[in-house]
Amino acid sequence: MKIEIKNLKHKYPSGGEALRGINTAFEGSDPIAIIGQNGAGKTTFAKHLNGLLRPTEGQILIDGESIHEHTTAYWSKYIGYVFQNPDNQLFLETVRKEFEFGPKQLGVPRHEINDRIDFVSELVGLKHRLSTHPFDLNATEKKFCTIGSILMMDPKVIILDEPTCGQDVEGNQRLTEIITYLKNNDRLCITITHDMKFVVRNFDQIVVMAKGQILMSGSKNLVFSDTKTLLESYVTPPPITRVGQALGLKDISFSKEEFIDHFTRRLHQR
Incomplete structure (x- = not known):
């Protein structure tokens, strides 16, 4: 799957400009980290990739098709988004129901849903919490519940918004396993994060943002060697x-x- 972004701009109703003409493209399965200070436009940019937000100006093409051609529900089959705050995503009575919801909407057969639950619940560490109400999970488990609910739909691209927030060493290791799984299964993982230790351990491709623009993109060696750009984007290696x-x-x-x-x-x- 190829995502092309052409002269993407986004203005808030108040008139403030969140994105100022972004041009880039994503494809392949090498994990990508989007970094930059708070207010750089990272989340606003990422929410355009599956139609959660729509451009004020510019185009987003997914395999050559404009994002305007379909609803966000349609694009979510292909590009899944995991919110920074799990409470904004969880809404059902058990972890199992959260996992079942997405594939049910996609018409996935019952036996395949069950197979996916067995695998995904193990991957995200919730195999023994399937009967638990999501709001009875701790903060780390909630995050993995939201990740699992998106993995259950088997999208070609998954976007993780600040997945390391509140994570301990074990949680970060589990995230690494998930990112590795996605890469090995030809799925693209795009991650927004402030955790530079996590970035250099898991991502070779990096996008640096500041003030609603992409300052540079490239390998981690290239990015972290460019001290001028890092200073401009307020990123500390x-x-x-x-x-x-x-x-x-x-x-x-x-x-x-x-x-x-x-x-x-x-x-x-x-």
């Missing part, structure tokens, strides 16, 4: 990356192991 840059290491480091390797190599070159 992970601590180990900053240490390596402060020491003037030629190669950029994203982990302790990389830092030790790069630092040792420089010592041997002297």
